[in-house]
Amino acid sequence: ETGVTQSPTHLIKTRGQQVTLRCSSQSGHNTVSWYQQALGQGPQFIFQYYREEENGRGNFPPRFSGLQFPNYSSELNVNALELDDSALYLCASSPGSGQPQHFGDGTRLSIL
Amino acid sequence: ELKVEQNPLFLSMQEGKNYTIYCNYSTTSDRLYWYRQDPGKSLESLFVLLSNGAVKQEGRLMASLDTKARLSTLHITAAVHDLSATYFCAVDIRNQFYFGTGTSLTVIP
Numbered sequence: 001e002t003g004v005t006q007s008p009t010h011l012i013k014t015r016g017q018q019v020t021l022r023c024s025s026q027s028g029h030n031t032v033s034w035y036q037q038a039l040g041q042g043p044q045f046i047f048q049y050y051r052e053e054e055n056g057r058g059n060f061p062p063r064f065s066g067l068q069f070p071n072y073s074s075e076l077n078v079n080a081l082e083l084d085d086s087a088l089y090l091c092a093s094s095p096g097s098g099q100p101q102h103f104g105d106g107t108r109l110s111i112l
Numbered sequence: 113e114l115k116v117e118q119n120p121l122f123l124s125m126q127e128g129k130n131y132t133i134y135c136n137y138s139t140t141s142d143r144l145y146w147y148r149q150d151p152g153k154s155l156e157s158l159f160v161l162l163s164n165g166a167v168k169q170e171g172r173l174m175a176s177l178d179t180k181a182r183l184s185t186l187h188i189t190a191a192v193h194d195l196s197a198t199y200f201c202a203v204d205i206r207n208q209f210y211f212g213t214g215t216s217l218t219v220i221p
Contacts, residue, residue, distance in 0.1 A: 031207060042116075042211035042213055043209075044211070055208075056206060058208075090155070101157070106154055
């Protein structure tokens with residue numbers, strides 16, 4: 001059991017729509033990161049939140065945004081969905097620097 | 113631009129054999145992690161390497177880190193079928209993880 005839960009597990013959207021993905025981190029893990037994993041590739045870093053503030057961002061456009069809440073939950077929002085956004089979205093939390101990140105099972109997003 | 117490259121990308125090996133997966137990265141970091149991913153599943157942490165020369169072993173897997181060469185290795189000893197999975201290395205830059213391309217390992221009975 002990872003302690004990191006994500007919802008929903010699967011989601012189908014159409015181009016141009018907006019989506020919100022949710023993650024509940026392990027208690028005490030004040031850092032949460034989001035990744036996009038396309039089929040057959042490694043996870044790509046989207047952004048990281050630390051104590052409710054964005055703490056770093058990968059090479060993703062502004063239509064990818066996030067929030068972190070005091071109760072260790074977080075959201076990934078994607079606006080104006082494109083076909084290339086179809087992927088597995090992973091949330092990972094860690095208790096601090098030098099610690100491995102614990103991953104959730106992911107949300108499989110399909111864009112039609 | 114940070115690059116994290118693994119080789120080989122695909123590895124098919126017989127049970128009982130030994131092999132090494134390599135992870136090269138293009139920027140300075142003394143923190144590297146290895147993860148395992150089974151098909152349709154999330155990532156499972158295998159090793160945390162936090163300094164030059166670090167070596168960690170768990171069962172048939174051993175990981176090492178050479179920060180000067182910007183190289184990490186994952187050595188498989190006497191492979192068994194249960195080790196079939198995709199293995200990723202990840203470089204920690206200011207607690208942001210940059211993953212390698214992955215190595216898909218298939219162990220053949």
